Amino acid sequence: xxxxxxxxxxxxxxxxxxxxxxxxxxxxxxxxxxxxxxxxxxxxxxxxxxxxxxxxxxxxxxxxxxxxxxxxxxxxxxxxxxxxxxxxxxxxxxxxxxxxxxxxxxxxxxxxxxxxxxxxxxxxxxxxxxxxxxxxxxxxxxxxxxxxxxxxxxxxxxxxxxxxxxxxxxxxxxxxxxxxxxxxxxxxxxxxxxxxxxxxxxxxxxxxxxxxxxxxxxxxxxxxxxxxxxxxxxxxxxxxxxxxxxxxxxxxxxxxxxxxxxxxxxxxxxxxxxxxxxxxxxxxxxxxxxxxxxxxxxxxxxxxxxxxxxxxxxxxxxxxxxxxxxxxxxxxxxxxxxxxxxxxxxxxxxxxxxxxxxxxxxxxxxxxxxxxxxxxxxxxxxxxxxxx
Numbered sequence: 001x002x003x004x005x006x007x008x009x010x011x012x013x014x015x016x017x018x019x020x021x022x023x024x025x026x027x028x029x030x031x032x033x034x035x036x037x038x039x040x041x042x043x044x045x046x047x048x049x050x051x052x053x054x055x056x057x058x059x060x061x062x063x064x065x066x067x068x069x070x071x072x073x074x075x076x077x078x079x080x081x082x083x084x085x086x087x088x089x090x091x092x093x094x095x096x097x098x099x100x101x102x103x104x105x106x107x108x109x110x111x112x113x114x115x116x117x118x119x120x121x122x123x124x125x126x127x128x129x130x131x132x133x134x135x136x137x138x139x140x141x142x143x144x145x146x147x148x149x150x151x152x153x154x155x156x157x158x159x160x161x162x163x164x165x166x167x168x169x170x171x172x173x174x175x176x177x178x179x180x181x182x183x184x185x186x187x188x189x190x191x192x193x194x195x196x197x198x199x200x201x202x203x204x205x206x207x208x209x210x211x212x213x214x215x216x217x218x219x220x221x222x223x224x225x226x227x228x229x230x231x232x233x234x235x236x237x238x239x240x241x242x243x244x245x246x247x248x249x250x251x252x253x254x255x256x257x258x259x260x261x262x263x264x265x266x267x268x269x270x271x272x273x274x275x276x277x278x279x280x281x282x283x284x285x286x287x288x289x290x291x292x293x294x295x296x297x298x299x300x301x302x303x304x305x306x307x308x309x310x311x312x313x314x315x316x317x318x319x320x321x322x323x324x325x326x327x328x329x330x331x332x333x334x335x336x337x338x339x340x341x342x343x344x345x346x347x348x349x350x351x352x353x354x355x356x357x358x359x360x361x362x363x364x365x366x367x368x369x370x371x372x373x374x375x376x377x378x379x380x381x382x383x384x385x386x387x388x
Contacts, residue, residue, distance in 0.1 A: 005126070006384050007118060009106050009323075010134030011035045011098075013090065014356040017058035017373035018132045020097050021381035024060045027388060030128075032120070034103045036090040038136045039083065041162055043187055047080040049179045049264050050369055054227040055081055057093045058374035060381075064093050080266050110325035114350070130351040130384050137357045137368075139321060140314040144175070147286050147310065154293040155286075155308040158184045164191040170306035171195045173295065175283065177204050181311025182263035186270040188309070197276040197305075199297065204279045205262040226371045229258030240363035240375050241343060251364060258365045316358050328352075335361055344383035345376050351387065353380050 008019045011033035019031040034040075048055065056065040069089045070076060078085060094101055108119040109131060116128045141157040158180045164187045172193045174185045177200035188196045198204070209223075222231040226238040237243055237258045243251065263271065271277070278297075285296040286308075295303040317337035318329055333340045333348035338361035345353045345363070355376040359367045366372035 005030055005128045006130045006132070007032065007116070007126075007128040008132045008134055009033060009109075010136060010356075011094065011101050011103075012038055012134065012136050012356075013057045013370045014136070014373045014376060015132075015134035016090070016094055016098060017377035018134055018353075018355055018380050019101075020057075020059040020064075020093075021377040022132075022384055023098070025381045025385045027381070027384055030102065030126075031098060031100070032102045032104055032106055033135070035094045035101055036087055038138050038159075039087055039090065041159065042083055043161060043163055044084060045163070045187060045190075046083040046183060047264075047266070048083060048086060050081070050371065051227045052077050052079060052081055053225040054369060054371040055086055055089075056374070057090060057370065058377050059093075059097055060378075064096055069093070080264065106323050108323055108325060109328060111328055111331070111349070116352070130353065130380075130387070132345075132353040132355060132380050133321070133324075133358065134355050135321070135323075137314040137316075140316050140357070141310075142312045142315045143310060144283070144312055146283050147175070147308065150286055150288060150293055150308070153307075154288060155310065158309050158311045161309070164188050164193075167307060168192040169194050171304075172197070173293075173303060173305045173308045174198045174311055175308060176200060176261065176311030176313070177202055177263075177279070178261035178311060178313060179263055179267070180313070181261075181309075182267055182271055184309050184311050185275045186267060189274045190270070195276070196274075197278055197303070198271075199278045199281055199283060200261070201282045202261060202280065204277050205260065206268050207262050207265055209265060226366060226369075228366055228369055228371065229254075233257045237364045237366055240359075240366050240372060241379075243364035243366075244343065244362045251361075255360070255365050259368065314357060316360065318358070338362075344379045346383060353383075355380065 006022050006027050006029045008015050008031040019029050022029040066089050069092050105121040107121045110117050116131050118126050147155050167188055170193050172188050174181050185196050185198050224238045229237050282298045283295050284298050287294055292304045293308055318332050318334055318339055331349050339347045339354045341362045345355055357368045
């Protein structure tokens with residue numbers, strides 16, 4: 001393969017967007033990964049936290065948006081958007097624009113002079129001039145240290161469960177207070193779990209978007225289409241290229257205010273009155289005994305449960321991207337595990353780009369949502385064209 005190839009690793013919303021923009025720029029582009037793989041592993045009964053306007057995978061002409069997909073199959077706007085709808089849209093986008101997606105995994109990426117050498121899981125090797133990493137958050141699942149010693153049979157991350165029927169008649173604890181934790185709790189209850197308790201170190205918050213629902217057409221004064229964060233803050237985080245210019249302290253503050261753990265308004269009636277909520281409490285000890293997980297909480301109480309689901313989110317750490325050669329990982333300048341990126345989403349290793357949640361440190365919380373894919377894809381494609 002020619003050395004001037006541009007490789008995208010990952011075929012979720014960010015990978016598809018980056019590849020679509022690179023390809024539209026006339027650059028030789030290769031994208032590897034299973035289309036929407038991470039999303040395929042989620043529970044088919046889930047609904048998405050993001051609104052309809054914030055779920056567009058990006059192409060330069062904006063011709064393959066979620067509304068365009070809806071029109072093509074006679075589907076109107078959904079609020080909330082079903083995961084099944086978004087999955088079908090992602091596959092439609094890929095089939096329309098990127099039929100050449102190669103589902104082969106990349107097993108190793110290393111520097112090769114000024115270029116990169118890639119080894120594929122099927123034994124092929126290739127060279128690339130630029131590499132864009134769009135492999136999502138799956139490698140970064142956060143397991144709290146107090147739980148890490150439990151066997152997998154007793155504790156697992158929320159991302160691991162496509163369905164919850166295996167927990168019927170089980171006594172369950174969910175740790176966390178964000179959307180994934182609260183929706184996991186609802187799905188466990190609806191799957192017939194004997195009991196479900198949510199244990200959260202902070203309060204249980206529910207998103208209150210009364211201005212969104214009460215202001216009609218004027219809602220866009222308070223809520224940009226990106227729809228991340230509360231009014232006021234949401235406009236500050238809506239432009240990642242502006243966000244990166246703020247000081248580290250300001251970026252951290254805005255990030256915390258924009259994406260504090262909370263559940264969607266439509267989820268609340270499925271949780272309250274059905275699930276035990278234990279806020280402002282932490283697990284201080286956890287061990288296995290007699291095939292059960294025994295927990296001691298910060299309030300002094302104890303629990304004996306069949307299984308714990310961790311809705312504890314993700315923590316970016318470049319060192320967990322083990323398909324990157326160790327020497328290459330060490331060359332990426334980092335801040336607490338996050339790659340440090342310039343305006344082109346390029347790391348300290350020339351022509352190695354990070355998009356998606358791994359770009360959050362520099363570009364803000366928009367990168368954790370589908371809506372951030374457009375800016376990232378535009379910047380990667382512009383930089384690749386400049387360097388061609």
